[in-house]
Amino acid sequence: MVKNSLSWILILFLLVSLLNNCLNSKVQKEINQKNTFLDNLRKLYSSGDSSQWPKPVLDPESAPTFVEIGHLPDVEFPKDNPYSSEKELLGKTLFFDPRLSKSNQIACASCHDPELGWGDSRTVSFGHDRQLGTRNAMTILNAAFAKSLFWDGRATSLEEQSQMPIQDQREMSEHIDIAAGKIAKIKGYEILFEKAFGDKTVTKDRISKAIATFERTVKSSPSKFDAFIDGKSEVYTNDELMGLHLFRTKAQCINCHNSGYFSNNRFENVGTSLLGEKGEDLGRYAVTKVADDAGKFRVPGLREVSKTAPYLHNGYMTSLKEVIEFYSKGNPEYSQKRSTIYEGITLHSQKSGMVRMLELSDEEISQLEAFLRTLSSKTKKIDLPELPK
Ligand code: HEC
Numbered sequence: 001m002v003k004n005s006l007s008w009i010l011i012l013f014l015l016v017s018l019l020n021n022c023l024n025s026k027v028q029k030e031i032n033q034k035n036t037f038l039d040n041l042r043k044l045y046s047s048g049d050s051s052q053w054p055k056p057v058l059d060p061e062s063a064p065t066f067v068e069i070g071h072l073p074d075v076e077f078p079k080d081n082p083y084s085s086e087k088e089l090l091g092k093t094l095f096f097d098p099r100l101s102k103s104n105q106i107a108c109a110s111c112h113d114p115e116l117g118w119g120d121s122r123t124v125s126f127g128h129d130r131q132l133g134t135r136n137a138m139t140i141l142n143a144a145f146a147k148s149l150f151w152d153g154r155a156t157s158l159e160e161q162s163q164m165p166i167q168d169q170r171e172m173s174e175h176i177d178i179a180a181g182k183i184a185k186i187k188g189y190e191i192l193f194e195k196a197f198g199d200k201t202v203t204k205d206r207i208s209k210a211i212a213t214f215e216r217t218v219k220s221s222p223s224k225f226d227a228f229i230d231g232k233s234e235v236y237t238n239d240e241l242m243g244l245h246l247f248r249t250k251a252q253c254i255n256c257h258n259s260g261y262f263s264n265n266r267f268e269n270v271g272t273s274l275l276g277e278k279g280e281d282l283g284r285y286a287v288t289k290v291a292d293d294a295g296k297f298r299v300p301g302l303r304e305v306s307k308t309a310p311y312l313h314n315g316y317m318t319s320l321k322e323v324i325e326f327y328s329k330g331n332p333e334y335s336q337k338r339s340t341i342y343e344g345i346t347l348h349s350q351k352s353g354m355v356r357m358l359e360l361s362d363e364e365i366s367q368l369e370a371f372l373r374t375l376s377s378k379t380k381k382i383d384l385p386e387l388p389k
């Protein structure tokens with residue numbers, strides 16, 4: 001009897017350990033497979049040749065204009081406003097000079113602070129008399145690569161853009177001619193204008209050109225992402241690597257956030273316009289008056305994005321995780337009526353078909369976030385210009 005049960009126990013023990021072995025080797029096999037997959041992915045993405053990367057998952061809508069992500073190209077300066085270091089210095093000085101504002105207190109740099117990723121880290125900005133605006137200040141980093149400026153693209157060049165905040169009642173609130181007149185009266189500016197433009201005449205046009213020239217030099221230096229795709233295969237963690245892959249495949253971010261600037265420079269509706277709600281923003285419609293453009297915003301570039309919280313045109317989201325979770329749910333526009341009546345016209349917010357339920361796991365969400373963080377470069381220390389007297 002005892003002998004019998006002992007042999008049963010022995011058999012049972014053997015069976016269990018056999019099963020355990022099988023399971024272990026299955027788990028081991030899976031781990032090996034995963035490692036081989038990651039090793040392969042790492043090799044392809046850090047090969048230095050993006051044509052070897054896995055194919056991106058694109059919607060037919062984005063395919064015709066698609067440009068692969070990669071390094072930022074060189075900045076092009078317009079023919080009628082070529083670069084010179086003297087013009088850059090003048091532009092930088094003006095950018096930091098509060099005397100362009102009515103109160104003599106607010107400079108461009110008040111809302112585009114180099115220590116805050118060239119933004120202001122606020123939900124929406126405040127300007128003249130501490131009035132609040134309605135939109136989040138965009139970084140001016142890499143603005144040279146934006147085909148149009150502002151969340152709704154209402155300025156078509158940096159030259160045109162630069163006069164707008166000076167005149168905006170809620171920002172610097174100064175008439176541009178008065179601003180130019182004030183600068184012309186400052187003796188110390190004469191030499192700067194002369195070096196930049198050949199003579200000391202101050203005009204609003206020259207102010208714009210100088211500021212725009214300076215802004216074109218505010219460009220990201222190479223990030224961890226740039227080093228990785230150039231062949232430094234060891235700089236990425238597995239999570240960052242998987243995040244890059246998800247960005248181009250399952251999560252389909254690359255439909256809109258593409259090219260070296262990480263934006264297709266188009267206007268898209270991702271379901272953030274709050275039409276019919278408090279805080280509604282018509283977005284691109286306000287510029288074009290085309291009904292389809294209601295609720296569309298310019299696709300922002302994602303370089304340096306970890307430095308430019310809060311996010312979206314209205315600064316509603318405080319963290320990258322929140323933004324990615326929102327995308328994962330397909331940007332459902334929960335409580336919105338999604339339509340509004342504006343100047344007698346009913347406008348609907350029609351979300352892009354490229355925004356859909358992604359059902360990302362928590363792990364995938366954190367991998368995407370880890371990848372986005374590799375798009376930031378080291379913050380450069382800026383030597384503040386001396387303001388002329
Ligand atoms: C009071 C805060 C404030 C001041 C001052 C200010 N800006 Fe801005 N800036 C903003 C906000 C807010 C936006 C986004 C506005 C929008 O999209 O409607 C913006 C957008 C921009 C953009 C667009 C970037 C892009 O990618 O499209 C540029 C360029 C810019 N500002 C440059 C300047 C310059 C140059 C000055 C000084 C002449 C200036 N700003 C002064 C708050 C400010």
Ligand code: HEC
Pocket residue numbers: 151247251252253254255256257267268269270272273297298299300302305308310311312313314320323324327328352354355368
């Ligand atoms: C259909 C085009 C489209 C797709 C697809 C898309 N985005 Fe966006 N993204 C936008 C637009 C447009 C905005 C600006 C929306 C706003 O301001 O209300 C934006 C804003 C963002 C922002 C905030 C940036 C800032 O400076 O405020 C982040 C971060 C972002 N997207 C990441 C992603 C990620 C990650 C994915 C993939 C999961 C993704 N996007 C997919 C178009 C898109």
